[in-house]
Amino acid sequence: MKAGAVEVGHGSKVTQRGVNRGMSILDLFLRIIAIIATLGSAIAMGTTNETLPFFTQFVRFRAKYSDLPTFTFFVVANAIVSAYLLLSLGMSIFHIMRSRAQASRIALIFFDAAMMALLTAGASASAAIVYLAHKGNTKTNWFPICQQYDSFCHRTSGSLVGSFIGIIIFILLVLLSALSLSRR
């Protein structure tokens, strides 16, 4: 009877370790997706460049992402976040091997939260500018530029998607880390 109880206890310990390892592997997997998403966003925005087919003697109509400081911030934020995610992969692999690690998980949850704030800041600031480019604002006399720079607008709008996927993944990563911390 007693031996049975010990066996069950041992079995549940093994199961728990398995679940912990599963969560760590999911963590690694989500981070890889987030790297692809944010790096894709940075590259898509960073290579945005449209030259209109007509020009005058003095002016050549050209739109680049760096014409708008917010888009530059977007590229920088996405690049920083994807570099951080790449570094954090090492930590994530460490957690797969050592599922009982505590201090490193706390550090990771803190940096994840901070990086999520940076990514959200870049993405939503750019979304505000993209909205303005599409709709304009009559009260402030800011006219929409998307009628002229159609491809520029499509490209910048599209590049936001990766960032927003990254934000959702970060929320999940924080949740996963919290779950791992609670299951020791």
Next chain:
Amino acid sequence: MKAGAVEVGHGSKVTQRGVNRGMSILDLFLRIIAIIATLGSAIAMGTTNETLPFFTQFVRFRAKYSDLPTFTFFVVANAIVSAYLLLSLGMSIFHIMRSRAQASRIALIFFDAAMMALLTAGASASAAIVYLAHKGNTKTNWFPICQQYDSFCHRTSGSLVGSFIGIIIFILLVLLSALSLSRR
């Protein structure tokens, strides 16, 4: 010798419970500050209204926060976050009384992360628009409006501060919850 060891063990348990309670009280305190900051931001932005002292027969020059959809989003986001924080106070008080609670802490860390994303989105989108109102953008022919609507610009810029304080507090709250989860 053995009795001494037990006593030390008991003492460290009491100390740990004290530290846990201290962290929960700090959590409550930070939430109250965040409520004041975000509610202040929402009210400051929501009551922004400037009418210029000159007008023509047809037009009265008037700037309200709702002229810019991004500012409306800012007010809504701050209001939602402060309402959430108010509700989470109950949870925080529960954690002061029961320092061993696990599931509720995990739920809290998840919602904290999600609300932080919402708050950051509102704050940084508004920051992008405020920057545009101050500096304008020559490439897109968006002219700065702050020369005319000076007080409007000051008020909207100032109201961002509370939101950014709120974001920093949220990062600390996530860290605190992670620390509490790890110290059982």
